[in-house]
Amino acid sequence: MTRKSALVGAVAVVLGAVLMLSLAWGLQHAALANPPVLGRTAPRLAIQTAGGDQVRVWELQGKPVVLNFWASWCGPCIEEGGVLADASGARPDVAFVGADNQDTSSGFEAFEQRHPHSYPAGPIVTGSYQAFGVGGLPATFFINPRGIVVASFTGPLDASTLNHYLGLITS
Template identity: 30%
Template sequence: MKKIVAIVLLLGLTGYGIWQALAAEQQNRKAGLAVGDIAYDFALKTPEGQQIRLSDLRGKPVIINFWATWCPPCQKEMPDIEKFYKQYKDDVELLSVHLTSQDRRENLSPFMKKYGLTFPIVMDEKGEVLKLYNIQTIPTTYIIDRQGVIRKKVIGPMTYKQMQDIISRLP
């Protein structure tokens, strides 16, 4: 009986040690743009004036998509993003960053109507988040896990199937 208690105690202490090490690793992650980094936090407003902060979305996976209305590859991926959003909006947060520093704000509403977009869109009117995330090509998409860690970066348009595959592999 003493051996069983000792084994259970040893297993419990080992498990606790592993849990503490993982928690410390998570806290020591740096903010950045590489896979494995904590995604840089930012806050932007929707066209209606509601502020959305990336860190407030933790607890669910987040897809951050950087795009503009004038961008043909962005236009190509919008139907797939909308389809994904409708299917997964209860399980995944979608943060669509409209680069209004390169696109006139008045183009957004007609674009949303044309493509039937219902997902949340925030506006980067000063290009601050564009610079923070070093966006060189649009569309660019970051996939972030429940803890705010970047798990994938995709440059170019994404398909519904790609989004499904990536999200299904998140821890």
């Protein structure tokens, strides 16, 4: 085998590997962009607040709901916290719920002391993040008053993006 043909073979192997990784990445992110719950009734999910109250998302039908999956160890979750807090204060017509995801009870409690939520938030006690197709944090689901998930967003929300999605569930 000549040096040139060995080099061409190595380049072909590398390009094939890059192509396969790109395809796998694209398929994974396409699934995240279109979770299986879109257009369907939101799966049953309840959280327990630091005060011990349970908030059952399925009981909030009749009101638009912003359901945000977050965790104490998630930097982007902290980043979007102020945006969600501001919107929850400005939009009493919308129920905001924070579902603490893959966290310890001490992690949740310490987070609430440092960055208290202005809306109900706590660990998931009924249901799961998997039922919503959450693949990364933060992940936010927008549920209309009939209980149908109409949109989702993965990553930290900014005010304009949040307002866009709020328009989908409040109009």
